[in-house]
Amino acid sequence: MGEGMTTKPQAFRGAFLDFVxxxxxxxxxxxxxxxxxxxxxxDHRGIIQAFGPYVNIAPNVANLPITHYPHHLILPGFIDxxxxxxxxxxxxxxxxxxxxxxxxxxxxxxxxxxxxxxAQKIVGFFLDELLKNGTTTALVFAAVYPxxxxxxxxxxxxxNLCMIAGKVMMDRHAPAMLCDTAESxxxxxxxxxxxxxxxxxLRYAVTPRxxxxxxxxxxxxxxxxxxxxxDVYLHTHLSENLDEVAWIASLFPDSHGYLxxxxxxxxxxxxxxxxxxxxxTDAEFMRLSEAESAISFCPTSNLxxxxxxxxxEQAKSLEHPIKVxxxxxxxxxxxxxxxxxxxxxxxxxxxxxxxxxxFRALFLATLGGARALNLGDRLGSFEVGKEAxxxxxxxxxxxxxxxxxxxxxxxxxxxxxxxxxxxMMMGDDRAVGATYxxxxxxxxxxxxxxxxxxx
Amino acid sequence: MGEGMTTKPQAFRGAFLDFVxxxxxxxxxxxxxxxxxxxxxxDHRGIIQAFGPYVNIAPNVANLPITHYPHHLILPGFIDxxxxxxxxxxxxxxxxxxxxxxxxxxxxxxxxxxxxxxAQKIVGFFLDELLKNGTTTALVFAAVYPxxxxxxxxxxxxxNLCMIAGKVMMDRHAPAMLCDTAESxxxxxxxxxxxxxxxxxLRYAVTPRxxxxxxxxxxxxxxxxxxxxxDVYLHTHLSENLDEVAWIASLFPDSHGYLxxxxxxxxxxxxxxxxxxxxxTDAEFMRLSEAESAISFCPTSNLxxxxxxxxxEQAKSLEHPIKVxxxxxxxxxxxxxxxxxxxxxxxxxxxxxxxxxxFRALFLATLGGARALNLGDRLGSFEVGKEAxxxxxxxxxxxxxxxxxxxxxxxxxxxxxxxxxxxMMMGDDRAVGATYxxxxxxxxxxxxxxxxxxx
Numbered sequence: 019m020g021e022g023m024t025t026k027p028q029a030f031r032g033a034f035l036d037f038v039x040x041x042x043x044x045x046x047x048x049x050x051x052x053x054x055x056x057x058x059x060x061d062h063r064g065i066i067q068a069f070g071p072y073v074n075i076a077p078n079v080a081n082l083p084i085t086h087y088p089h090h091l092i093l094p095g096f097i098d099x100x101x102x103x104x105x106x107x108x109x110x111x112x113x114x115x116x117x118x119x120x121x122x123x124x125x126x127x128x129x130x131x132x133x134x135x136x137a138q139k140i141v142g143f144f145l146d147e148l149l150k151n152g153t154t155t156a157l158v159f160a161a162v163y164p165x166x167x168x169x170x171x172x173x174x175x176x177x178n179l180c181m182i183a184g185k186v187m188m189d190r191h192a193p194a195m196l197c198d199t200a201e202s203x204x205x206x207x208x209x210x211x212x213x214x215x216x217x218x219x220l221r222y223a224v225t226p227r228x229x230x231x232x233x234x235x236x237x238x239x240x241x242x243x244x245x246x247x248x249d250v251y252l253h254t255h256l257s258e259n260l261d262e263v264a265w266i267a268s269l270f271p272d273s274h275g276y277l278x279x280x281x282x283x284x285x286x287x288x289x290x291x292x293x294x295x296x297x298x299t300d301a302e303f304m305r306l307s308e309a310e311s312a313i314s315f316c317p318t319s320n321l322x323x324x325x326x327x328x329x330x331e332q333a334k335s336l337e338h339p340i341k342v343x344x345x346x347x348x349x350x351x352x353x354x355x356x357x358x359x360x361x362x363x364x365x366x367x368x369x370x371x372x373x374x375x376x377f378r379a380l381f382l383a384t385l386g387g388a389r390a391l392n393l394g395d396r397l398g399s400f401e402v403g404k405e406a407x408x409x410x411x412x413x414x415x416x417x418x419x420x421x422x423x424x425x426x427x428x429x430x431x432x433x434x435x436x437x438x439x440x441x442m443m444m445g446d447d448r449a450v451g452a453t454y455x456x457x458x459x460x461x462x463x464x465x466x467x468x469x470x471x472x473x
Numbered sequence: 474m475g476e477g478m479t480t481k482p483q484a485f486r487g488a489f490l491d492f493v494x495x496x497x498x499x500x501x502x503x504x505x506x507x508x509x510x511x512x513x514x515x516d517h518r519g520i521i522q523a524f525g526p527y528v529n530i531a532p533n534v535a536n537l538p539i540t541h542y543p544h545h546l547i548l549p550g551f552i553d554x555x556x557x558x559x560x561x562x563x564x565x566x567x568x569x570x571x572x573x574x575x576x577x578x579x580x581x582x583x584x585x586x587x588x589x590x591x592a593q594k595i596v597g598f599f600l601d602e603l604l605k606n607g608t609t610t611a612l613v614f615a616a617v618y619p620x621x622x623x624x625x626x627x628x629x630x631x632x633n634l635c636m637i638a639g640k641v642m643m644d645r646h647a648p649a650m651l652c653d654t655a656e657s658x659x660x661x662x663x664x665x666x667x668x669x670x671x672x673x674x675l676r677y678a679v680t681p682r683x684x685x686x687x688x689x690x691x692x693x694x695x696x697x698x699x700x701x702x703x704d705v706y707l708h709t710h711l712s713e714n715l716d717e718v719a720w721i722a723s724l725f726p727d728s729h730g731y732l733x734x735x736x737x738x739x740x741x742x743x744x745x746x747x748x749x750x751x752x753x754t755d756a757e758f759m760r761l762s763e764a765e766s767a768i769s770f771c772p773t774s775n776l777x778x779x780x781x782x783x784x785x786e787q788a789k790s791l792e793h794p795i796k797v798x799x800x801x802x803x804x805x806x807x808x809x810x811x812x813x814x815x816x817x818x819x820x821x822x823x824x825x826x827x828x829x830x831x832f833r834a835l836f837l838a839t840l841g842g843a844r845a846l847n848l849g850d851r852l853g854s855f856e857v858g859k860e861a862x863x864x865x866x867x868x869x870x871x872x873x874x875x876x877x878x879x880x881x882x883x884x885x886x887x888x889x890x891x892x893x894x895x896x897m898m899m900g901d902d903r904a905v906g907a908t909y910x911x912x913x914x915x916x917x918x919x920x921x922x923x924x925x926x927x928x
Contacts, residue, residue: 107876110898112891113828147873322898324823352816352898354873361807368779373568416902418602418809421562436567443565443777443807446901447871 028457029079030058031072032087032410033427035434036094036399037385041377042334050377051400052434054427057084058092060406064178064456069400087410089427090451091438093380094398095154095407096356097387100253100293100314100345102159103144103170103183104131109349115324116259119350125193127349128186131161132195137169145173149461151354152409152450155388155397157253157291157314157345158183159225162196164206171214178218178456180397180405182251184225185210189236192227200236204243211247219405223251223291228258229266229279241284251391252285256292256313259325263297277302286311291390293345294319295333296326303329304338312341312390315382317362319347327366330374343387344379356383357445364443376439410452412463413441419449483912484534485513486527487542487865488882490889491549491854492840496832497789505832506855507889509882512539513547515861519633519911524855542865544882545906546893548835549853550609550862551811552842553801555708555748555769557614558599558625558638559586560804570778571714574805580648582804583641586616587650592624600628604916606809607864607905610843610852612708612746612769612800613638614680617651619661626669633673633911635860637706637846639680640665644691647682655691659698666702674860678706678746683713684721684734696739706846707740711747711768714780718752732757741766746845748800749774750788751781758784759793767796767845770837772817774802782821785829798842799834811838812900819898831894861912868896870904 034056041049057075059068059082068075104127111123131137148156160166160183167185174181187203188196198206207224215222224243226232232240244252257263257276266276273279277298280286288310295306295313306313315328333340344359345351353359360379367374388398396405414420419440428434441449453461489511496504512530514523514537523530559582566578586592592615603611615621615638622640629636642658643651653661662679670677679698681687687695699707712718712731721731728734732753735741743765750761750768761768770783788795799814800806808814815834822829843853851860869875874895883889896904908916 106873109873109877110895112894113830115823115826143872143876321817321820322823324820324826326824362776365776365779368570368777369781371570371779375568417598418561418564421598422564439567440565 027059027061027067027082029082029084030060030087030092031084032056032090032092034058034069034092034400035380035438037381038399040386041375041381043336043339046375046377047431049381050431050434052431054429058400058406058408060457064406064458066400066402066404066406069402087451089412089414091411091413091441093409093411094384094400095409095453095455096152096383097343097391097398098148098153098156098346098356099291099312099343099387099390100316101156101348103141104128104137104159104161104166105349106140106144106147110352111349116262117265119323124349125196128161129193129195131166132163134165134169137161137166138173141169141173145177145179147354149453150450151356151447152411152453153354153356154407154409154453154455155180155391155393156182157223157251157391159253160185162186162188162198164210167210167214171217171220175218175220177460178458180219180393180407182221182223182253182391184223184253187224187226187236187240188231189233191231200233200239203236204239207243208246211243211250215247215250221251223253225253228255228262229276230262230269234270234283237280237283237285244284244287244289249289252287252290254280254285254292256280256295257297257302258294259323260297275299275302277305281305289392293347294325294328296320296328303332303340306340307338310341312343314343314345314390315363316345316347316351316359317366318352318359319350320366321362322352323350327370329370330363330367331372341390342382343390344382353446355446357442357449359383360442376435376442379442380438406454406457408454409450410454411441411445411449412451413437413449415445415449419444482514482516482522482537484537484539485515485542485547486539487511487545487547489513489524489547489855490835490893492836493854495841496830496836498791498794501830501832502886504836505886505889507886509884513855513861513863515912519861519913521855521857521859521861524857542906544867544869546866546868546896548864548866549839549855550864550908550910551607551838552798552846552853553603553608553611553811554746554767554798554842554845555771555800556611556803558596559583559592559614559616559621561595561599561602564804565807566804571717571780572720574778579804580651583616584648584650586621587618589620589624592616592621593628596624596628600632600634602809604908605905606811606902607866607908608809608811609862609864609908609910610635610846610848611637612678612706612846614708615640617641617643617653619665622665622669626672626675630673630675632915633913635674635848635852635862637676637678637708639678639708642679642681642691642695643686644688646686655688655694658691659694662698663701666698666705670702670705676706678708680708683710683717684731685717685724689725689738692735692738692740699739699742699744704744707742707745709735709740709747711735711750712752712757713749714778715752730754730757732760736760744847748802749780749783751775751783758787758795761795762793765796767798769798769800769845770818771800771802771806771814772821773807773814774800774805775821776817777807778805782825784825785818785822786827796845797837798845799837808901810901812897812904814838815897831890831897834897835893861909863909864905865907865909866896866900867904867906868892870900874899874904
């Protein structure tokens with residue numbers, strides 16, 4: 019990691035919020051770490067060297083340049099656990115639910131990504147949008163074309179981002195131009211893994227689109243790739259829509275439900291991330307827990323496509339816990355912002371008579387997402403030794419948010435919970451003052467307060 | 474109307490969209506009026522004097538100053554049919570559904586509005602927010618204090634806005650400091666009507682909060698006010714939340730349901746606007762249709778409080794049509810933006826396996842809202858003789874929207890439907906380039922393109 023970095027050691031001062039435990043399973047006040055006036059010290063490689071209250075750390079950083087962000091709140095960079103970069107331009111496609119939406123909008127759009135130059139253009143835009151929204155790591159669907167994966171990883175590498183992506187595997191029920199074959203998908207994926215997996219901060223995900231667009235043979239070969247490469251990921255969709263679930267049942271009459279289709283192919287593993295999981299049975303929830311697989315909860319997408327309401331409390335139960343992260347699911351999702359995603363996660367919970375606190379939502383967007391991607395040892399909090407990807411949030415980024423949150427820095431966790439809740443309900447890309455990748459400024463909002471400059 | 478206006482006749486040029494029929498009841502292509510290169514001529518009073526294609530109108534406006542908005546889309550000003558101005562500062566209050574939310578957050582906040590100076594401060598902020606979001610008319614809850622109504626109307630009058638508001642009537646089940654009595658609420662409301670109703674563009678709404686916080690006597694006196702003042706409005710809440718519906722049933726054991734409580738008091742009229750109506754029975758839908766009452770559909774609020782999913786298609790049925798407008802319902806709603814409100818209206822429809830086109834949504838936000846408020850003869854479209862309140866929208870107000878919508882002005886209704894759908898799914902206050910009230914610039918976005926200046 020951090021190859022080519024020439025950053026000098028430096029420090030950042032401000033109010034910091036991260037998590038030391040899972041607030042779904044621990045009391046919130048024991049899970050949240052809030053340092054009202056803290057310092058984060060980042061070494062020349064972009065690794066966190068020290069973190070703590072200013073009064074404790076200041077004597078040790080007298081020689082370092084300090085960037086100070088008063089009136090802001092610094093969090094670990096957001097982690098988006100499910101997103102399709104080729105769908106960036108087709109966000110907000112009207113009027114259909116999942117299967118018709120795929121045929122009418124998605125497939126025609128993804129065909130454009132056979133052209134690598136076009137893919138490069140969209141990748142640049144896409145990564146700009148992620149950073150502008152404070153997202154520093156994502157689990158990304160590319161298109162079916164290997165060149166679309168190369169375009170993505172080349173640019174992510176250039177920006178030194180920790181990104182996970184993969185080529186779509188899809189050998190049926192899609193236009194011919196978008197289909198590979200079981201064998202070609204295996205060969206192409208294998209070559210891409212060898213080229214990109216663990217190159218710097220990059221990681222590869224074996225990426226069958228979903229069970230309906232893969233033959234059993236393609237799914238079997240995907241499982242074989244997981245065997246051959248014991249630390250690549252598996253990224254696919256699961257139980258998003260009732261018509262989809264019924265279709266899978268008809269396509270795989272011998273299986274015991276949707277998840278079982280993947281399970282028989284060896285795809286339900288500790289390295290597997292399944293997007294959606296809205297219509298899972300209790301037995302499927304238990305199986306995902308047992309396998310230590312992860313679910314990506316994508317509320318703006320689930321509402322936009324009318325897919326349904328994810329049972330977050332069941333996934334996060336103490337008895338059968340499942341790793342869960344938040345996903346924007348662009349282009350079925352309607353915003354790149356993880357704050358807006360948290361807004362709609364709250365609404366999904368409310369419709370189910372559940373509560374989703376800001377701390378739980380922000381956990382999902384940071385350490386929870388990191389753990390869902392098995393990156394909890396490297397990302398998602400300000401632990402010493404982790405990589406210094408972080409986002410500087412402005413809880414007063416609009417006049418309305420300034421009125422709602424008042425001028426003061428929260429003094430208690432209760433005040434912080436309230437302010438961060440307003441931030442997640444009202445915040446969007448404007449609430450992101452700056453985004454740092456391995457300690458380097460990767461995005462800064464034009465209007466970031468001048469008093470936040472280097473001191 | 475328009476007292477004190479000194480505007481000279483002027484013209485506006487650009488792409489215009491309004492409605493000539495209700496697209497829920499007519500084919501969309503016959504309902505939408507799209508003038509790709511149009512001119513709107515506004516006289517010195519702020520009244521629309523002419524409207525049509527540039528080529529037709531241009532010869533007649535050679536002597537007038539013309540403001541040109543290329544790359545924008547000009548719509549009638551948005552109409553917000555349900556909003557609480559004293560709740561502006563408590564937007565995004567965490568964790569409760571309706572009844573607990575009222576007690577925990579709303580009532581303590583509304584107490585502040587006994588102080589008229591404080592009320593004035595919030596009114597100014599509130600009207601700024603409305604205009605910034607392109608909303609030119611709203612049906613507004615003030616607080617229980619008559620001074621809170623004065624503060625509102627004084628500022629609305631100063632800005633020459635067409636606004637409808639009323640003092641909350643509430644004589645039980647609330648803190649004593651927030652309660653009036655049946656008699657005092659009658660007298661205070663009567664005095665406010667005499668002071669403000671039809672003063673310039675202002676209108677009064679008799680405003681019992683909801684049946685649970687009014688004694689039968691207070692409701693009866695509200696009905697008496699509707700009799701005494703045959704053109705004031707009735708504005709209240711109806712069937713928002715299941716616990717609320719059950720509570721009303723227990724409070725009014727002799728009534729035949731929630732709506733019947735209002736009906737017996739003479740409050741179900743052609744001038745009545747009921748917010749929410751999520752849990753209405755079929756008979757109640759029919760009664761509202763028969764009475765020609767209106768419903769305000771408030772999707773961001775309904776999702777935020779977990780109240781439920783409004784049956785829009787039932788309210789807009791051909792057989793028993795009800796007037797419907799959109800409402801933000803700040804502070805239970807999560808955005809002042811009618812575009813964001815339309816975004817979540819679409820999601821509510823999708824969860825119910827229904828579609829909500831951008832034309833239908835924008836109709837609700839403009840002419841539909843005007844008709845819900847019986848202002849369809851004066852507002853909501855660009856008909857000659859109507860008042861020139863309008864909003865200049867930028868379909869490319871963020872880089873993502875620019876990518877999605879492309880550089881071109883739509884040439885067909887199909888292209889326009891697509892572009893406006895993206896606008897309503899992704900747009901927020903940034904998509905509002907300028908807002909005009911009676912032909913006067915009332916808000917302009919800082920970054921409005923320089924090529925949009927007066928020519």
